[in-house]
Amino acid sequence: MKCINKTAAAGLLLTISMLLTACSGRVPYPFDPDSGNAAVNISTPSSSALEPFAADICVTDNDFEALSLAIDESEAGGLFDATDAETVYAKNVHEKLNPASLTKVMTAYIALKYGHLEDTLTASANVLIQESGAQLLGIKEGDKMTLEQALNALLLYSANDAGVLIAEYLSGSVESFAAVMNDEAKKLGATNTHFTNPHGLTDEAHYTTAYDLYLMFNAAMQYEQFRRIINTTEYKSTYKDREGNPKTIEISTTNAYLKGDIAAPSGVNVIGGKTGTTKAAKSCLILLSNGPNEHTYISVILGSEDHESLYRNMTTLLEDIN
Numbered sequence: 001m002k003c004i005n006k007t008a009a010a011g012l013l014l015t016i017s018m019l020l021t022a023c024s025g026r027v028p029y030p031f032d033p034d035s036g037n038a039a040v041n042i043s044t045p046s047s048s049a050l051e052p053f054a055a056d057i058c059v060t061d062n063d064f065e066a067l068s069l070a071i072d073e074s075e076a077g078g079l080f081d082a083t084d085a086e087t088v089y090a091k092n093v094h095e096k097l098n099p100a101s102l103t104k105v106m107t108a109y110i111a112l113k114y115g116h117l118e119d120t121l122t123a124s125a126n127v128l129i130q131e132s133g134a135q136l137l138g139i140k141e142g143d144k145m146t147l148e149q150a151l152n153a154l155l156l157y158s159a160n161d162a163g164v165l166i167a168e169y170l171s172g173s174v175e176s177f178a179a180v181m182n183d184e185a186k187k188l189g190a191t192n193t194h195f196t197n198p199h200g201l202t203d204e205a206h207y208t209t210a211y212d213l214y215l216m217f218n219a220a221m222q223y224e225q226f227r228r229i230i231n232t233t234e235y236k237s238t239y240k241d242r243e244g245n246p247k248t249i250e251i252s253t254t255n256a257y258l259k260g261d262i263a264a265p266s267g268v269n270v271i272g273g274k275t276g277t278t279k280a281a282k283s284c285l286i287l288l289s290n291g292p293n294e295h296t297y298i299s300v301i302l303g304s305e306d307h308e309s310l311y312r313n314m315t316t317l318l319e320d321i322n
Contacts, residue, residue, distance in 0.1 A: 056085055057085055057189070057215065057218060058080040058081070058082075058085050058086055058087045058214065059087070069089065069316055069317070069319075069320055070316070071091060071301065071313040071316055071317065073304055073305050073309035073312065073313055074091075074301045074302065074303055074304040074305075074309070074310070074313045075092060075095065075097055075282075075302055075303025075304075076091055076092035076093055076095050076097060076209070076210040076300075076301075076302040076303060077089070077090075077091050077092075077093075077210060077299075077300060077301045077302065077313060077314075077317060078090045078091070078093045078210045078211060078214060078299065078300050079297060079298075079299045079317045079318075079320065079321070080214050080218075080297065080298045080299070081295055081296075081297055082218060082295070082296045082297060082298050083294075083295035083296050084295065088297075088320065088321075089317060089320065090210075090211070091210075092210070093209060093210040093211040093214075094192055094209050094210075094211055095209060095210075096192055096207040096208070096209055097207060097208070097209065097210075097281070097302045097303055098200075098202060098206065098207055098278065098280045098281035099200055099206075099207070099208045099213060099276060099281060099284060099302065100200045100276030100277055100278040100280075100281035100282075100284050101135070101158045101160075101199065101200045101274065101275065101276035101277070101278075101284075102200065102208075102213055102274050102275075102276040102284050102285075102286055102300075102302075103163075103195060103197070103198065103199060103200030103206070103208075103276070104154050104155060104158065104163060104198070104199060104200060104274060104276075105213065105216050105217050105220055105274050105286065106181050106184070106185065106195065106198075106216045106220075107154060107163055107166060107167070107177075107181070107198040107199070108151055108154060108155055108220055108226055108229075109184070109216060109219055109220040109223075109226070110170065110177075110180060110181060110184055111147060111150075111151060111166050111170060112151075112220070112223040112225060112226055113184075113223075114170060115147045115166075115169070115170060116147060117146065117147050117148040117151075117225060118146055118147070118148070119146065119147045119169070120144050120145070120146055121144065121145055121146070121147060121150055121165050121166070121168075121169040122142065122143070122144050123139050123140065123141055123142060123143045123144070123161075123165050124141060124164075124168055125141045126164050126168065126174070127139045127140070127141065127143075127161040127164045127165055128140075128141070128161070129160050129161055129164065129199075129201070131160075131201055131202075133278075133279075134160045134201060135157065135158045135159060135160055136159060136160060136161045137153045137157060137159035137161055137162055137249065137251075138161070139159075139161040139162065139165060140241065140242070141242070142241065142242025143239060143240065143241050143242065143247065144239060144240045144241075144242075145165075145239035145240075145249075146239075147166070147169065148225070149237050149239055149249060150162045150165050150166050150169075151166070151225065151226075151229060152229055152232070152235045152237070152249070152251070153249060153251065154166065155226070155229045155230060155274060156229055156230075156232055156235050156251055156252070156253055156254075157235075157251040157252070157253075157254065158254055158274075158275065158276070159251075160199040160200075160201060163197070163198040163199030163200075164198065164199065166198060167197075167198040174197055174198060177198055178195050178196050178197060178198070181195040181198070182194060182195055185208075185212065185216065188212075188215045188216060188219050189212075189215055190208065190209075190211075190212035190213075190215045190216060191212075192207075192208065192209045192211075192212055193207070193208040193209065193212045194206065194207055194208075195208070200276055200278070200281070201278065202278050202279070202280040202281070209302075210300045210301075210302050213286055213300050213302075214286075214298050214300055217273075217274075217286050217288070217298055217300075218298060221288065227271070227272075227288075229272075230255075230271070230272030230273055230274065230288065231258075231271055231272040232253065232272075233252060233253050233258050233259065234250075234251070234252050234253070235249065235250075235251050235252075236248070236249065236250045236251075237249045253272075254275045255270075255272060255273055255274075255275055255285075255287075256307075256311055257270040257273075257287070257311075258270065258272060262311045262315070264289070264315070264318055265315060265318050265319045265321070267291065267292035267321075267322075268289050268290070268291055268292070268318045268319075268321050269289060269290040269291075270287055270288075270289045270318075271287075271288040271289060271290065272287070272288055273285060273286050273287035273288055274286050277307075281302070281303065282303045282304055282305060282306070283301075283303075283304040283305070283306055283307055283309070283310035284300075284301060284302050284303070284304070284310070285300070285301050285304075285310055285311075285314055286298070286299070286300040286301075287299045287300075287314065287318075289318060289321065291321035291322065292321070292322065293321075293322060295321075297318075297321055299314060299317045299318060301313050301314050301317070
């Protein structure tokens with residue numbers, strides 16, 4: 001059972017019609033099982049169909065203040081009008097920072113691009129993550145769930161073990177999947193990004209930028225399943241353990257706007273997004289919203305001091321949507 005945020009439901013339909021690019025269909029399964037490395041087999045459009053790079057995306061310098069606002073409690077942030085492909089506000093958007101679980105946007109994008117929602121994923125012993133404070137669904141070795149179930153756990157509940165499950169399903173190992181993440185990031189123009197894992201747990205070599213996250217989120221929005229999951233408030237389903245016994249998933253969103261804990265500014269409809277928090281990354285958030293002008297916006301905050309300042313700074317960005 002899924003509960004779609006009722007306030008955002010109408011806005012979701014509007015957003016779908018405003019997306020910058022359309023999904024043209026699932027590409028062939030891209031991984032070479034013998035080598036364990038990515039062997040992407042993606043057909044290239046004819047030259048007559050190609051558009052200049054960045055024709056439909058926002059382009060910005062590191063700092064851009066068309067608006068008079070301050071998000072002093074955060075290391076970086078950006079507000080992007082996806083309808084007009086214009087940067088509205090940018091602060092340190094090309095600074096390399098730890099993204100925490102905002103990493104999972106890229107994991108989901110790759111899973112939806114190359115995976116099959118109905119496929120059954122079988123967990124290895126590697127899903128047992130022992131890092132203190134890591135958000136876990138509680139997946140055990142031998143457990144089986146569909147990719148669709150794993151994506152809900154990944155995006156809605158921010159389950160790190162679901163990230164490992166998806167990575168090994170697609171690429172055989174976390175390391176091989178990280179290589180695919182980096183390759184796909186570069187294809188999107190996210191050139192200040194380097195991933196080492198699919199979940200965002202702390203690693204000095206794991207970083208991205210507010211602008212690169214905008215590019216990844218914008219790409220993920222091609223997929224209807226991504227849009228639906230980030231707009232979901234509650235999800236309940238059943239998967240199987242190694243003996244075939246049922247195990248229940250019953251999870252809720254980590255997004256305070258969707259939960260109703262934080263109110264969006266008047267006239268702004270928050271469709272959904274992804275949260276992320278670690279000691280190294282601090283508090284992070286990326287959102288999709290609709291404004292009173294019927295435009296679609298992507299907003300991102302990185303490195304906010306705590307939960308309260310994160311939502312205070314994000315609301316400051318959203319207040320300048322018009």
